[in-house]
Amino acid sequence: MYRILAREDYSDVTFMIEVEHPMMARAARPGQFVIVRLNDQGERIPLTLADFDAARGTVTLVVQAVGKTTMQMKAECRPGSVLQSLVGPMGMPSSVGRPGKVVGVGGGLGVAPIYPQLRAHKENGSYVIAVLGFRSRDLVFWEDRFRKVCDELVLCTDDGSAGLKGRVTDGLHQVLEHHRDITEVIAIGPAVMMKACSELTRERGIRTMVSLNPIMVDGTGMCGGCRVTVAGKMKYACVDGPDFDGHQVDFEELMRRLNRFRGDEKAALERWRKHAASCNLRRGISEES
Ligand SMILES: Cc1cc2nc3c(=O)[nH]c(=O)nc-3n(C[C@H](O)[C@H](O)[C@H](O)COP(=O)(O)OP(=O)(O)OC[C@H]3O[C@@H](n4cnc5c(N)ncnc54)[C@H](O)[C@@H]3O)c2cc1C
């Protein structure tokens, strides 16, 4: 079991937990992920290593509560509580390559995961630009952290309350217009966003890496759940990725496969909500009596 040392909430759905795991903190590399199980009946879910600190022996996960397990984590993960299991680091580390001018685009689930990659590029001597997307100013997090490892930071908000009004693709477009010498773009977020970023860079011939998020179960190449098609070939995102060349990814197939279990996911969330509500009711009655 792995103890949660700290938690910070960034919005009503996004929160950070720092977990004690010295061995993983030493082994982790940018771009890798873990498979988490909250309790012994819990499902296994993949989460990116948003940060790791070998000296403190901790790894950091930033979670968006979108369904049953992530909402249960939001309700139950507190400093002092434990995760039943934390397996990893998994996946191929991101390749950093030669120093150049690198743009990291993070939206939604992708804001935190892009951070260790940009830090690695900065440490490697690259000029680093971050383009980060949020719904509004009050949902912005890690701005200071990103500013420390970036030469430029473009914030984009849907309502224009901070930075550029618009989507991360608008921010990326602006950066590509200003800088004609970009060597690489890294995009992490919803599949539709990574697809749009890849389309923007394709016509300019800029290498574009995306971190794919198909449904994963074992994370070791055994179940086939995370199958994706890249350059016409079948790949397993958990062992061959999760980073791939965005210009070669079949995003339509990825999006279809991500929606396969929507009915089951909705039913699982409703069951958990009912169960949590009846537990709260019982707790209320016993506290009263
Ligand atoms: C390599 C990788 C890294 C990820 N990193 C992060 C991260 O750092 N932070 C974060 O908040 N989320 C991350 N995700 C997504 C996260 O795993 C899903 O949001 C989570 O599994 C949803 O589970 P749920 O029960 O809360 O929601 P559900 O209602 O069960 O699912 C909601 C949606 O999440 C996706 N999903 C569901 N189960 C899985 C699964 N086992 N594997 C992958 N996707 C699934 C599906 O698109 C589904 O429609 C990552 C996914 C992958 C593949």
Ligand code: FES
């Ligand atoms: S998660 Fe099972 S093969 Fe990748």
